Amino acid sequence: YASQEAHSSVEKAGIVLGVGQEGLCKIGVDSSFRMDVAQLEQAIEQDLADGWQPFAVVATVGTTSTTSIDPVAQIAEICERYGLWLHVDGAYGGSAAVDPTMRWVLDGCERADTLIVNPHKWLFTPIDCSVFYTRKPDVVKAAFSLIPEYLRNTESADDAVPNLMDYGTSLGRRFRSLKLWMVMRYFGQEGLAARIHEHIRLGQLVAQWVSESPNFELMAPTLFSTVCFRAHSKGLDDEALLEALNERIMNNINAAGRFFLSHTKLHGIFTIRIAVGNLRTTEQDVRDLWGSIQAELARIHEAQ
Known part of the structure:
Protein backbone atom coordinates (compact mmCIF):
# COMPACT_ATOMS: atom_id res chain seq x y z
CA TYR A 1 0.00 0.00 0.00
CA LEU A 180 28.70 11.64 2.53
CA TRP A 181 31.27 11.53 5.32
CA MET A 182 33.28 14.19 3.49
CA VAL A 183 30.21 16.44 3.16
CA MET A 184 29.39 16.05 6.84
CA ARG A 185 32.98 16.69 7.90
CA TYR A 186 33.28 19.77 5.69
CA PHE A 187 29.99 21.51 6.54
CA GLY A 188 29.21 20.06 9.95
CA GLN A 189 25.69 19.70 11.29
CA GLU A 190 25.24 23.43 11.78
CA GLY A 191 26.51 24.23 8.29
CA LEU A 192 24.17 21.70 6.68
CA ALA A 193 21.24 22.91 8.80
CA ALA A 194 21.88 26.52 7.81
CA ARG A 195 21.84 25.68 4.11
CA ILE A 196 18.69 23.56 4.35
CA HIS A 197 17.03 26.33 6.36
CA GLU A 198 17.94 28.89 3.71
CA HIS A 199 16.56 26.73 0.90
CA ILE A 200 13.27 26.40 2.75
CA ARG A 201 13.19 30.17 3.27
CA LEU A 202 13.70 30.71 -0.46
CA GLY A 203 10.90 28.24 -1.24
CA GLN A 204 8.56 30.09 1.11
CA LEU A 205 9.56 33.38 -0.51
CA VAL A 206 8.66 32.12 -3.99
CA ALA A 207 5.37 30.72 -2.66
CA GLN A 208 4.58 34.16 -1.23
CA TRP A 209 5.26 35.83 -4.60
CA VAL A 210 3.00 33.33 -6.36
CA SER A 211 0.20 33.84 -3.84
CA GLU A 212 0.38 37.61 -4.17
CA SER A 213 0.27 37.61 -7.96
CA PRO A 214 -3.11 37.86 -9.74
CA ASN A 215 -1.68 35.92 -12.69
CA PHE A 216 -0.42 32.83 -10.85
CA GLU A 217 -1.73 30.33 -8.32
CA LEU A 218 -0.22 27.85 -5.89
CA MET A 219 -1.20 24.26 -6.63
CA ALA A 220 -0.01 22.65 -3.37
CA PRO A 221 1.26 23.64 0.08
CA THR A 222 4.96 24.57 0.18
CA LEU A 223 6.47 22.57 3.05
CA PHE A 224 10.09 22.51 1.95
CA SER A 225 11.90 24.25 -0.91
CA THR A 226 9.74 23.00 -3.78
CA VAL A 227 6.97 25.27 -5.06
CA CYS A 228 4.12 23.92 -7.20
CA PHE A 229 2.28 26.59 -9.15
CA ARG A 230 0.88 27.58 -12.52
CA ALA A 231 0.10 30.68 -14.51
CA HIS A 232 -3.62 31.43 -14.43
CA SER A 233 -4.34 34.77 -16.00
CA LYS A 234 -7.62 36.47 -15.21
CA GLY A 235 -10.33 35.45 -17.68
CA LEU A 236 -8.48 32.35 -18.92
CA ASP A 237 -10.30 29.29 -17.61
CA ASP A 238 -10.04 26.78 -20.45
CA GLU A 239 -7.92 23.95 -19.01
CA ALA A 240 -6.46 22.93 -22.36
CA LEU A 241 -5.32 26.51 -23.03
CA LEU A 242 -3.95 26.83 -19.48
CA GLU A 243 -1.95 23.64 -19.87
CA ALA A 244 -0.53 24.82 -23.20
CA LEU A 245 0.33 28.20 -21.68
CA ASN A 246 2.16 26.74 -18.69
CA GLU A 247 3.99 24.16 -20.75
CA ARG A 248 5.13 26.92 -23.09
CA ILE A 249 6.36 29.07 -20.18
CA MET A 250 8.32 26.15 -18.76
CA ASN A 251 9.84 25.12 -22.08
CA ASN A 252 10.86 28.66 -22.96
CA ILE A 253 12.48 29.27 -19.57
CA ASN A 254 14.39 26.00 -19.83
CA ALA A 255 15.46 26.68 -23.41
CA ALA A 256 17.05 29.97 -22.32
CA GLY A 257 19.53 27.91 -20.31
CA ARG A 258 19.91 29.85 -17.07
CA PHE A 259 17.17 28.16 -15.06
CA PHE A 260 15.55 24.74 -15.08
CA LEU A 261 11.90 24.16 -14.23
CA SER A 262 10.24 20.77 -13.92
CA HIS A 263 6.57 19.85 -13.96
CA THR A 264 4.03 17.38 -12.70
CA LYS A 265 0.28 16.89 -12.95
CA LEU A 266 -1.88 17.37 -9.85
CA HIS A 267 -5.44 16.10 -10.17
CA GLY A 268 -4.73 16.06 -13.91
CA ILE A 269 -3.65 19.72 -14.01
CA PHE A 270 -0.28 20.65 -15.52
CA THR A 271 1.80 22.17 -12.73
CA ILE A 272 5.18 23.89 -12.85
CA ARG A 273 7.71 23.12 -10.11
CA ILE A 274 10.54 25.27 -8.76
CA ALA A 275 12.91 23.26 -6.58
CA VAL A 276 15.69 25.00 -4.65
CA GLY A 277 18.43 22.56 -3.72
CA ASN A 278 21.79 23.77 -4.97
CA LEU A 279 24.44 25.00 -2.56
CA ARG A 280 25.09 28.08 -4.68
CA THR A 281 21.48 29.20 -5.15
CA THR A 282 20.91 32.67 -3.70
CA GLU A 283 17.90 34.88 -3.13
CA GLN A 284 18.94 36.89 -6.16
CA ASP A 285 18.79 33.74 -8.26
CA VAL A 286 15.19 33.01 -7.29
CA ARG A 287 14.25 36.68 -7.74
CA ASP A 288 15.71 36.56 -11.24
CA LEU A 289 13.86 33.32 -11.97
CA TRP A 290 10.55 34.75 -10.78
CA GLY A 291 11.13 37.85 -12.88
CA SER A 292 11.85 35.68 -15.93
CA ILE A 293 8.66 33.68 -15.42
CA GLN A 294 6.57 36.85 -15.15
CA ALA A 295 8.26 38.34 -18.20
CA GLU A 296 7.69 35.17 -20.20
CA LEU A 297 3.98 35.19 -19.35
CA ALA A 298 3.73 38.84 -20.43
CA ARG A 299 5.62 38.13 -23.65
CA ILE A 300 3.29 35.26 -24.56
CA HIS A 301 0.21 37.38 -23.92
CA GLU A 302 1.60 40.24 -26.00
CA ALA A 303 2.27 37.88 -28.91
CA GLN A 304 -1.31 36.58 -28.96
Missing part, protein backbone atom coordinates in the same frame (compact mmCIF):
# COMPACT_ATOMS: atom_id res chain seq x y z
CA ALA A 2 1.24 3.48 -0.89
CA SER A 3 -0.37 6.79 -1.70
CA GLN A 4 -1.13 7.95 -5.21
CA GLU A 5 1.70 10.45 -4.73
CA ALA A 6 4.32 7.82 -3.83
CA HIS A 7 7.44 7.56 -5.98
CA SER A 8 7.44 5.20 -8.97
CA SER A 9 10.22 3.20 -7.28
CA VAL A 10 7.53 1.69 -5.06
CA GLU A 11 5.90 0.19 -8.15
CA LYS A 12 9.29 -1.04 -9.32
CA ALA A 13 9.77 -2.66 -5.91
CA GLY A 14 6.51 -4.53 -6.49
CA ILE A 15 7.87 -5.82 -9.79
CA VAL A 16 11.12 -6.94 -8.14
CA LEU A 17 9.21 -8.63 -5.30
CA GLY A 18 7.10 -10.54 -7.79
CA VAL A 19 3.72 -9.09 -6.83
CA GLY A 20 3.75 -6.86 -9.91
CA GLN A 21 2.17 -3.46 -10.35
CA GLU A 22 -1.22 -5.01 -9.70
CA GLY A 23 0.08 -6.02 -6.26
CA LEU A 24 0.41 -2.38 -5.25
CA CYS A 25 -2.72 -0.76 -3.86
CA LYS A 26 -2.62 3.01 -4.42
CA ILE A 27 -4.37 4.94 -1.68
CA GLY A 28 -6.06 8.28 -2.32
CA VAL A 29 -4.84 11.54 -0.82
CA ASP A 30 -6.40 14.47 0.99
CA SER A 31 -6.46 18.10 -0.12
CA SER A 32 -2.81 18.47 0.95
CA PHE A 33 -1.77 15.39 -1.07
CA ARG A 34 -1.17 13.25 2.06
CA MET A 35 -2.21 9.62 2.26
CA ASP A 36 -5.83 9.24 3.38
CA VAL A 37 -5.49 6.95 6.41
CA ALA A 38 -9.20 6.11 6.54
CA GLN A 39 -9.02 4.94 2.95
CA LEU A 40 -5.89 2.93 3.79
CA GLU A 41 -7.63 1.01 6.54
CA GLN A 42 -10.67 0.44 4.36
CA ALA A 43 -8.45 -0.98 1.60
CA ILE A 44 -6.70 -3.32 4.05
CA GLU A 45 -10.03 -4.56 5.41
CA GLN A 46 -11.39 -5.10 1.91
CA ASP A 47 -8.32 -7.02 0.81
CA LEU A 48 -8.50 -9.24 3.87
CA ALA A 49 -12.18 -9.92 3.14
CA ASP A 50 -11.27 -10.79 -0.45
CA GLY A 51 -8.65 -13.30 0.63
CA TRP A 52 -5.53 -11.22 -0.04
CA GLN A 53 -2.58 -11.01 2.35
CA PRO A 54 -1.55 -7.42 3.14
CA PHE A 55 2.09 -7.22 4.18
CA ALA A 56 3.54 -3.70 3.88
CA VAL A 57 2.75 0.02 3.72
CA VAL A 58 5.00 2.71 2.28
CA ALA A 59 4.62 6.20 3.76
CA THR A 60 6.38 9.18 2.23
CA VAL A 61 8.10 12.18 3.82
CA GLY A 62 8.39 14.60 0.92
CA THR A 63 6.57 13.20 -2.10
CA THR A 64 8.12 13.80 -5.50
CA SER A 65 5.40 15.95 -7.03
CA THR A 66 4.39 18.16 -4.09
CA THR A 67 6.77 17.21 -1.21
CA SER A 68 3.74 16.38 0.94
CA ILE A 69 4.24 14.42 4.17
CA ASP A 70 2.08 11.40 4.88
CA PRO A 71 0.73 11.13 8.47
CA VAL A 72 3.34 8.57 9.49
CA ALA A 73 2.25 8.20 13.12
CA GLN A 74 -1.32 7.38 12.12
CA ILE A 75 -0.12 4.99 9.44
CA ALA A 76 2.15 3.32 12.01
CA GLU A 77 -0.85 2.68 14.27
CA ILE A 78 -2.64 0.92 11.42
CA CYS A 79 0.45 -1.13 10.57
CA GLU A 80 0.87 -2.19 14.19
CA ARG A 81 -2.79 -3.14 14.41
CA TYR A 82 -2.67 -5.34 11.30
CA GLY A 83 0.89 -6.60 11.65
CA LEU A 84 2.21 -4.87 8.52
CA TRP A 85 5.74 -3.77 7.74
CA LEU A 86 6.07 0.02 7.61
CA HIS A 87 8.63 1.52 5.26
CA VAL A 88 9.14 5.29 5.14
CA ASP A 89 10.43 6.89 1.98
CA GLY A 90 12.21 10.01 3.23
CA ALA A 91 14.41 10.27 0.15
CA TYR A 92 13.83 14.00 -0.24
CA GLY A 93 12.17 15.30 2.91
CA GLY A 94 14.21 13.28 5.39
CA SER A 95 17.28 15.46 4.83
CA ALA A 96 15.38 18.49 6.18
CA ALA A 97 15.56 16.99 9.68
CA VAL A 98 19.22 18.03 9.88
CA ASP A 99 17.75 21.49 10.65
CA PRO A 100 16.49 21.39 14.27
CA THR A 101 13.47 23.52 13.32
CA MET A 102 12.46 20.79 10.84
CA ARG A 103 12.89 17.72 13.04
CA TRP A 104 9.11 17.37 13.10
CA VAL A 105 9.11 16.03 9.53
CA LEU A 106 10.24 12.66 10.90
CA ASP A 107 7.54 12.48 13.61
CA GLY A 108 6.33 8.89 13.74
CA CYS A 109 9.28 7.53 11.77
CA GLU A 110 10.72 6.03 14.96
CA ARG A 111 7.91 3.45 14.66
CA ALA A 112 8.82 2.47 11.12
CA ASP A 113 10.55 -0.82 10.36
CA THR A 114 12.71 0.76 7.67
CA LEU A 115 13.51 4.29 6.55
CA ILE A 116 15.57 5.67 3.68
CA VAL A 117 17.00 9.14 3.11
CA ASN A 118 18.84 10.15 -0.07
CA PRO A 119 21.64 12.64 0.65
CA HIS A 120 22.16 13.02 -3.09
CA LYS A 121 18.75 14.69 -3.35
CA TRP A 122 19.13 17.47 -0.82
CA LEU A 123 22.23 17.00 1.28
CA PHE A 124 24.76 18.11 -1.31
CA THR A 125 26.23 14.66 -1.93
CA PRO A 126 27.05 13.44 -5.47
CA ILE A 127 24.68 10.84 -6.88
CA ASP A 128 24.16 8.07 -5.90
CA CYS A 129 23.97 7.95 -2.13
CA SER A 130 21.06 6.52 -0.15
CA VAL A 131 21.03 5.94 3.61
CA PHE A 132 19.09 2.95 4.91
CA TYR A 133 17.88 2.68 8.50
CA THR A 134 16.13 -0.27 10.09
CA ARG A 135 14.93 -1.26 13.55
CA LYS A 136 14.98 -4.91 12.50
CA PRO A 137 18.35 -5.73 10.93
CA ASP A 138 17.92 -9.38 11.88
CA VAL A 139 14.80 -9.62 9.73
CA VAL A 140 16.52 -7.90 6.80
CA LYS A 141 19.51 -10.23 7.12
CA ALA A 142 17.30 -13.31 7.28
CA ALA A 143 15.62 -12.22 4.04
CA PHE A 144 18.79 -11.48 2.06
CA SER A 145 21.67 -13.50 3.49
CA LEU A 146 23.02 -16.18 1.17
CA ILE A 147 26.61 -17.27 1.83
CA PRO A 148 28.22 -19.84 -0.48
CA GLU A 149 31.43 -21.48 0.70
CA TYR A 150 33.67 -19.25 -1.39
CA LEU A 151 32.37 -16.13 0.44
CA ARG A 152 32.80 -17.45 3.97
CA ASN A 153 35.38 -15.76 6.18
CA THR A 154 36.25 -15.62 9.85
CA GLU A 155 35.91 -11.83 10.12
CA SER A 156 32.15 -11.77 9.53
CA ALA A 157 31.30 -15.20 10.85
CA ASP A 158 30.39 -13.91 14.32
CA ASP A 159 28.73 -10.66 13.14
CA ALA A 160 31.50 -8.61 14.76
CA VAL A 161 32.01 -7.06 11.33
CA PRO A 162 28.65 -6.80 9.52
CA ASN A 163 28.87 -7.87 5.90
CA LEU A 164 26.62 -5.59 3.84
CA MET A 165 26.02 -8.29 1.25
CA ASP A 166 23.71 -9.85 3.85
CA TYR A 167 21.42 -6.79 3.92
CA GLY A 168 20.39 -6.31 0.30
CA THR A 169 20.52 -7.70 -3.22
CA SER A 170 24.00 -6.35 -4.06
CA LEU A 171 27.11 -8.42 -3.42
CA GLY A 172 29.98 -6.05 -4.18
CA ARG A 173 29.56 -2.42 -3.13
CA ARG A 174 31.57 0.71 -3.79
CA PHE A 175 32.48 3.08 -0.96
CA ARG A 176 29.41 5.35 -1.23
CA SER A 177 29.56 6.48 2.38
CA LEU A 178 32.92 8.22 1.92
CA LYS A 179 31.46 11.12 -0.05
